[in-house]
Amino acid sequence: MGQFMLLLHEDPRGFAALSPQEIQAVVGEYSAWRERLAGQGRLAGGNKLKDEGGRWLTGQNGRVRVVDGPFSEAKEVIGGYFMIEAADYDEAVAISRECPHLRYGGRIELREVDPIHD
Amino acid sequence: MRDSGQGAVTVRGSVDLLFRQRAGQLAATLTRILGIDHLDRVDDLVQDAFVQALKRWPYAGVPDNPAGWVLRVAKNRAVDELRRQGRWREKRDELERSILPAAEAGRAFFSTELTDDQLRMTFACCHPALARDAQVALTLKTVGGFSVDEIARAFLATPATIAQRLVRAKRALKEARVELKIPAADALPGHLDAVLEVLYLTFNEGHGASAGDALVRAELCEEAIRLVELIAAHPVVGGPKVNALAALFLFQAARLPARVDAGGDQVLLAEQDRSRFDRALLRRALEHLRLAARGDRVTSYHLEAEIASCHALAESFEATDWGRILDCYDRLLELAPSPVVALNRVVAVARVAGTAAGLKALAAVAREPALERYGPRYAIEAELLERAGRTGEAAAAWSRALALTASEPVRRYLHRRVAAAG
Numbered sequence: 001m002g003q004f005m006l007l008l009h010e011d012p013r014g015f016a017a018l019s020p021q022e023i024q025a026v027v028g029e030y031s032a033w034r035e036r037l038a039g040q041g042r043l044a045g046g047n048k049l050k051d052e053g054g055r056w057l058t059g060q061n062g063r064v065r066v067v068d069g070p071f072s073e074a075k076e077v078i079g080g081y082f083m084i085e086a087a088d089y090d091e092a093v094a095i096s097r098e099c100p101h102l103r104y105g106g107r108i109e110l111r112e113v114d115p116i117h118d
Numbered sequence: 119m120r121d122s123g124q125g126a127v128t129v130r131g132s133v134d135l136l137f138r139q140r141a142g143q144l145a146a147t148l149t150r151i152l153g154i155d156h157l158d159r160v161d162d163l164v165q166d167a168f169v170q171a172l173k174r175w176p177y178a179g180v181p182d183n184p185a186g187w188v189l190r191v192a193k194n195r196a197v198d199e200l201r202r203q204g205r206w207r208e209k210r211d212e213l214e215r216s217i218l219p220a221a222e223a224g225r226a227f228f229s230t231e232l233t234d235d236q237l238r239m240t241f242a243c244c245h246p247a248l249a250r251d252a253q254v255a256l257t258l259k260t261v262g263g264f265s266v267d268e269i270a271r272a273f274l275a276t277p278a279t280i281a282q283r284l285v286r287a288k289r290a291l292k293e294a295r296v297e298l299k300i301p302a303a304d305a306l307p308g309h310l311d312a313v314l315e316v317l318y319l320t321f322n323e324g325h326g327a328s329a330g331d332a333l334v335r336a337e338l339c340e341e342a343i344r345l346v347e348l349i350a351a352h353p354v355v356g357g358p359k360v361n362a363l364a365a366l367f368l369f370q371a372a373r374l375p376a377r378v379d380a381g382g383d384q385v386l387l388a389e390q391d392r393s394r395f396d397r398a399l400l401r402r403a404l405e406h407l408r409l410a411a412r413g414d415r416v417t418s419y420h421l422e423a424e425i426a427s428c429h430a431l432a433e434s435f436e437a438t439d440w441g442r443i444l445d446c447y448d449r450l451l452e453l454a455p456s457p458v459v460a461l462n463r464v465v466a467v468a469r470v471a472g473t474a475a476g477l478k479a480l481a482a483v484a485r486e487p488a489l490e491r492y493g494p495r496y497a498i499e500a501e502l503l504e505r506a507g508r509t510g511e512a513a514a515a516w517s518r519a520l521a522l523t524a525s526e527p528v529r530r531y532l533h534r535r536v537a538a539a540g
Contacts, residue, residue: 015169015173016165016169017265017267018169018172019265019267019268020136020137020140020141020168020263020265021136021137021138021264021265021268021337022265023137023168023169023172024136024137027137027172027175030175030176031179031180034179046177048173048174048178051173080177100176
């Protein structure tokens, strides 16, 4: 069993035009998806990230440069992440395909957590 | 997107938690608190509260009291908005009173105050200062909680057109200094008529969508029914005419489950499975019909409701009382003459007096300019011509009907008739 991270990339302005009825449908789909995963013991966590650009830090010539990350002007930002348990990438992909994020223009970056053994 | 017209169609009561209805209810209350001049900000606040729910609930799970959650978010943003406008102290008590803490949110939505907010909003949106299409768009957006896209699809317009229509409507409200209130008895008739016509248009579009993949948009019918029943139950604005309209809607809505088959195609009245008519809606319709009979005036809504009841209550198509229906059409033409009514009467004439009589009645109406680009005029003609054995002319008429429809299910049906007659 491995742990996988789903990084949810999205358009920061993406949901603004959805109708209440469409929002209800998406919420329903997410509920179903989460319930399935949780029921199988595969949902290991997840967090929404704040709707802002955060901070970008870079080291240059021995100095650290800090700038505000872009948000509303960006085409794509990371909205949040989920952690799931799966046997391998095939299984993790099968789970991720069903994530409603993909139905509304979002992109999922799926990465396996490296289990580091001594 | 998501049409509810495919397959079996049911028209639910207003008991379910629907985001769309909650959005409309929230908009009505916030408009009262923030003021009708700030309708744009109200729209943003409501939309934003639901978008916040959409962004958070996938990670945190749906809260135990979703309505309360959305309410709290909207209230917090309303507080921010009022602070920004420097009106917080003036409005604080009103806001606290109207938007109760989350735990009581469920009860709050059934209070008289909420109903009155929605009625006030409906009367404002249907104010005579606005053009009819603006009234319809604004009511559906603000009271009904429909999105610009959903309204555009329902009324054969582009989203840009509807958005413009809403901008102009809001400006007209400001310029006419329209107040948010339930009209006093002396001002009522004109205002009420406008509201009822808006609801009639909305229901009609939901009942037989003029364009798109779905024949029926049940949510438009549901919204029209919800609002007409709110109005009917109100001590000041309710009355027999409103009951008559409610009865009309409910009789039509009761038949919706039989109107569309599993493939999304329309089922003709003659072939509808009457066991699928919604009995609960029929009961509600009959109750409203009873209340409609209280008054001493017979309005066109009364007559239309009676016609609808003849269809909905007949045990079978063959048992339909066409004589009574024809009588209603005759009275309807006296009361409110219109080409479409005269056209629909032709169908009743044919049933009562035969195909030749029907064709004669049709000839008298057919040259009305208003009907020249009206698809059903040719469909009715085609049906009668086929019955009279004039299949060549019938095929031509079916083809003309086909050319004039933007509805996919109707198009498919007319294709079949063209093929069969040709």
